[in-house]
Amino acid sequence: MSGSRFLVWTVLLAILSFGGASKLTFSSSSLSVETQGTSQIDLKLDNQLNETAVVYFTYQIGDAIEDTEKTLLIQPVPNVNLTTDVTKVTVNVTGVRPGHLILGVNSSAKELEDLSDQFVRVDIIHSSALSIINAVIGWIYFVAWSVSFYPQVYSNYKRKSVVGLNFDFLCYNITGFLAYGFFNVGMFWIPSVKTQYFQEHPRGINPVQLNDVIFTLHAVFVTLVTIGQCFIYERGGQKVSKVCTVLLAGAWLFAFIALFVAVGEKITWLEYLYYFSYIKLGVTLIKYIPQAWMNYRRKSTLGWSIGNVLLDFTGGSLSLLQMFLIAYNNDDWSSIFGDPTKFGLGFFSILFDILFMIQHYCLYRGQNPYEIVNEKESIVNVPSHSNKLIE
Structure with a gap:
């Protein structure tokens, strides 16, 4: 009987350990690197994979996804192989010219969770x-x-x-x-x-x-x-x-009316706050x-x-x-x-x-x-x- 219970607990632990998708994250949300200099950042897994996964990097400058090496602010980062025995890998980022860039990750491995929200903001600076x-x-x-x-x-x-x-x-x-x-x-x-x-x-x-x-x-x-x-x-x-009184009364009346517009969901609360700005x-x-x-x-x-x-x-x-x-x-x-x-x-x-x-x-x-x-x-x-x- 005790042997059956042990087998059940073993199966349950195996399901908990390997049944779900693994989450891959950057160790930091931002990174600063000098031009012609190199900085490091880690990619971390919350648990080991069952099979090797290949991870490649995406580059976003402004609103555009860049895939041409000539336009990049950093040197292209080589693909990373995540083997079944690792939970962390270090990535080198080398600056080329000053600017801002979003470094993202992607992979075709089904075992990894959606990676669209995993990225790091890279600032390439002179000094x-x-x-x-x-x-x-x-x-x-x-x-x-x-x-x-x-x-x-x-x-x-x-x-x-x-x-x-x-x-x-x-x-x-x-x-x-x-x-x-x-x-x-x-x-x-x-x-x-x-x-x-x-x-x-x-x-x-x-x-x-x-x-x-x-x-x-x-x-x-x-x-x-x-x-x-x-x-x-x-x-x-x-x-x-009187001029000040009229101007400020108008400003607060505008804010008061906009409050009911936001309550009525005609505008978002974010838009309402921007009115105050x-x-x-x-x-x-x-x-x-x-x-x-x-x-x-x-x-x-x-x-x-x-x-x-x-x-x-x-x-x-x-x-x-x-x-x-x-x-x-x-x-x-x-x-x-x-x-x-x-x-x-x-x-x-x-x-x-x-x-x-x-x-x-x-x-x-x-x-x-x-x-x-x-x-x-x-x-x-x-x-x-x-x-x-x-x-």
């Missing part, structure tokens, strides 16, 4: 050292942008006044960061949205990373703190303009204009923190520098000029930072007219005994 420099630059401008909110908060606290800080700018800012936050959180944390994205971009990379989410949530928090200061500190009769883009284009105009009318930058401007300028400049270095390292200038929106918005913000620096250090340097803006937004001269309100 690995330049990649490290780019990573360092990325962290520096991330910190610069994150810290850039605090000089204004500190200035408001020290002066016990928000006179000189334009309320339209704050409203545009919180709207932009909230919209950007909805987009980032949805793209990074909601499984159904990520599924929709990869259905449209099967071999793409999620454009939202964890640092994007953290930065946005932090920006919303600090901007809310700054808005809170406007309710407790001297504000000199300042208020949100468009709101963010629109806000970024106009948010600095009210503050620049206010500085011009007052002939002063008092109340508008130059520390915020300098840190924002540092972050924006380093961001553009990184974009150019990445484009050079990968010989992919379309990443800059093929996406004029991203490049244009960064460049646009830097231009306003330069304008603010000119206003602060050149045009209105040392000027302290002791002026406030009343509810009609006309300039009112304040007697000298009221200087404490804006110092």
Whole structure:
């Protein structure tokens, strides 16, 4: 009896071990290799095969499958024989010229699971050292942008006044960061949205990373703190303009209506989130204009923190520098000029930072007219005994 049970368990184990298809995967989803250099990546099997399988490689550049050696960015990778006694094989990838490539695998072996979703993104670069420099630059401008909110908060606290800080700018800012936050959180944390994205971009990379989410949530928090200061500190009769109110009401009304369209499944939730990214883009284009105009009318930058401007300028400049270095390292200038929106918005913000620096250090340097803006937004001269309100 015991012998029969042993035989049954042996058969069951054999079925479990050899009855199903084997899964072949790359050891990493990305690989970086220098031109004329070689990097290695492993192909792994979850269990041994019953018979030898031949695996060959596919090459995708952009949306096209390349099969001509002259057009490849890497040297053709030789076919791999997976014998019955191996579960891992190392593949050498040698760079030819800079660029991006999707390295996939295929096989006629029926024992292997579908390999269409198995691939590795290969970046062929000029220099690995330049990649490290780019990573360092990325962290520096991330910190610069994150810290850039605090000089204004500190200035408001020290002066016990928000006179000189334009309320339209704050409203545009919180709207932009909230919209950007909805987009980032949805793209990074909601499984159904990520599924929709990869259905449209099967071999793409999620454009939202964890640092994007953290930065946005932090920006919303600090901007809310700054808005809170406007309710407790001297504000000199300042208020949100009618133009700003109408524009933002229109933006949020659009988002609200689009929500019901998404609930009614007329658009996907991915498309709905992209609407928020468009709101963010629109806000970024106009948010600095009210503050620049206010500085011009007052002939002063008092109340508008130059520390915020300098840190924002540092972050924006380093961001553009990184974009150019990445484009050079990968010989992919379309990443800059093929996406004029991203490049244009960064460049646009830097231009306003330069304008603010000119206003602060050149045009209105040392000027302290002791002026406030009343509810009609006309300039009112304040007697000298009221200087404490804006110092």
